[in-house]
Amino acid sequence: NTAPITSIANIGTHVGQTVTVRGWLYNLRASGKLLFPIFRDGTGTIQGIVPKAAVSPEVFDTLKDLQLESSLTVTGKVRADSRAPSGYELDVEDVKVQQAVRADQPFPITLKEHGPDFLMEHRHLWMRTPRQSAILRVRATIMRAAAEFFDTQDFTRTDPPILTPAACEGTSELFEMKYFDEGNAYLTQSGQLYIEATALALGKVYSFGPTFRAEKSKTRRHLTEFWMIEPEVAYADLDDLMVLAENFLTHIVTRVLEKHRIDLKTITGAEDKAAKLEKISAPFPRVSYDDAHAMLEKAFAEGLIEKPHVYGDDFGAPDETYISNQFDRPVMVHRYPAEVKAFYMQPDPKDPTKALCVDVLAPEGYGEIIGGSQRVDDYDLLKERILSHGLPLEAFEWYLDLRKYGSVPHSGFGMGIERCVAWICGLDHVRETIPFARTLNRIYP
Numbered sequence: 186n187t188a189p190i191t192s193i194a195n196i197g198t199h200v201g202q203t204v205t206v207r208g209w210l211y212n213l214r215a216s217g218k219l220l221f222p223i224f225r226d227g228t229g230t231i232q233g234i235v236p237k238a239a240v241s242p243e244v245f246d247t248l249k250d251l252q253l254e255s256s257l258t259v260t261g262k263v264r265a266d267s268r269a270p271s272g273y274e275l276d277v278e279d280v281k282v283q284q285a286v287r288a289d290q291p292f293p294i295t296l297k298e299h300g301p302d303f304l305m306e307h308r309h310l311w312m313r314t315p316r317q318s319a320i321l322r323v324r325a326t327i328m329r330a331a332a333e334f335f336d337t338q339d340f341t342r343t344d345p346p347i348l349t350p351a352a353c354e355g356t357s358e359l360f361e362m363k364y365f366d367e368g369n370a371y372l373t374q375s376g377q378l379y380i381e382a383t384a385l386a387l388g389k390v391y392s393f394g395p396t397f398r399a400e401k402s403k404t405r406r407h408l409t410e411f412w413m414i415e416p417e418v419a420y421a422d423l424d425d426l427m428v429l430a431e432n433f434l435t436h437i438v439t440r441v442l443e444k445h446r447i448d449l450k451t452i453t454g455a456e457d458k459a460a461k462l463e464k465i466s467a468p469f470p471r472v473s474y475d476d477a478h479a480m481l482e483k484a485f486a487e488g489l490i491e492k493p494h495v496y497g498d499d500f501g502a503p504d505e506t507y508i509s510n511q512f513d514r515p516v517m518v519h520r521y522p523a524e525v526k527a528f529y530m531q532p533d534p535k536d537p538t539k540a541l542c543v544d545v546l547a548p549e550g551y552g553e554i555i556g557g558s559q560r561v562d563d564y565d566l567l568k569e570r571i572l573s574h575g576l577p578l579e580a581f582e583w584y585l586d587l588r589k590y591g592s593v594p595h596s597g598f599g600m601g602i603e604r605c606v607a608w609i610c611g612l613d614h615v616r617e618t619i620p621f622a623r624t625l626n627r628i629y630p
């Protein structure tokens with residue numbers, strides 16, 4: 186067998202040729218003397234056609250009884266077919282089975298509906314199905330595009346530690362562990378405090394890594410372990426940060442549209458997600474917290490939302506959903522009450538009860554995907570904030586140093602990759618956005 190090996194994604198470059206694909210049997214339909222196997226190889230799926238008369242009896246019989254998810258190499262001639270989802274079909278000539286799944290132990294994920302608990306319990310196998318594989322491919326592109334955006338704009342990637350001596354985003358959601366004789370350490374909630382230091386060393390920096398929060402709530406948006414990409418920029422103010430955020434998200438969406446139109450179809454079915462994503466371009470609308478509150482007040486008066494929003498409170502998930510539904514692209518809500526936000530946010534000089542911060546809410550009710558702010562750059566104010574938030578001063582001495590030696594205005598944000606994937610792929614739950622989700626009640630597999 187001298188046929189060239191190809192991936193299914195590239196099979197269109199081999200029309201009329203005989204090629205070999207190495208993969209697995211995803212599906213099999215038989216109709217008399219015809220078999221219609223569907224093969225997958227991780228890059229896509231392709232339907233094969235196997236007329237009994239066209240192959241050797243052994244090949245036909247082997248395939249006819251093969252269990253789904255058996256591994257195999259298949260050789261066949263590529264034919265363009267406009268009815269096929271990928272645009273191509275394979276006229277099968279030969280099949281070599283690598284490992285046959287036993288008939289008495291069939292692949293547990295079938296085409297029938299399974300509940301989410303069953304699927305998560307079998308996540309190691311569930312991820313083989315075309316929709317889940319497509320999501321993971323889109324995730325990979327989002328991660329690459331996110332890093333590429335900063336890499337190509339003179340940002341230096343600086344990796345913060347994962348084991349930390351103190352909280353970044355509030356003490357209630359910390360994973361705590363013993364750390365030799367030093368007492369306790371915590372898994373990082375965000376690399377921000379550390380990249381504020383690297384930003385003052387290198388100017389424009391970003392970090393990209395796993396972050397951890399002991400979220401005790403079961404929601405569609407929260408994981409206990411998730412990946413965050415965080416830029417931090419010396420001399421940038423809140424307005425600069427909002428421009429950075431809109432260009433960043435636009436870049437990611439552009440890359441996904443370039444590469445993943447078939448995957449988006451596989452993921453979202455009939456819905457034309459690509460058409461919605463094509464609308465994503467800068468500038469994004471900017472709405473102040475006060476104006477967002479006014480929108481919610483009006484919506485409540487008109488019976489469009491169930492609960493009134495209390496001025497001064499953070500927005501709940503239904504509030505964010507309502508606000509984001511008013512726009513066809515992400516909306517940037519800025520200047521929240523300082524009280525509901527983190528200790529490190531710079532107060533607005535025009536109204537010090539407000540913080541110079543921004544949350545970017547994704548369209549279609551996906552809620553917050555980015556949170557960021559300008560940072561307190563004054564030593565005394567920052568020290569006062571640390572104390573008034575009941576944080577241990579000793580753990581923050583180094584952070585305060587940054588305000589002692591050449592402090593400058595600086596700003597940054599964090600985007601949770603999983604929230605972004607859920608929005609771009611139109612998923613109901615973040616558990617499908619990462620190979621192995623970690624949530625309150627699951628740490629297996």
Ligand code: 4AD
Binds near residue numbers: 415615
């Ligand atoms: O808004 P957050 O808490 O901001 C920070 O951590 C800042 N220190 C970032 C910075 O300014 N450098 O979190 C940032 C983003 C959220 O907008 C959301 O996308 C994601 O992280 N996120 C989560 N994603 C999944 N599960 C969770 N439990 C998440 N918590 C936050």
Ligand code: MG
Binds near residue numbers: 544553555556
């Ligand atoms: Mg936030």
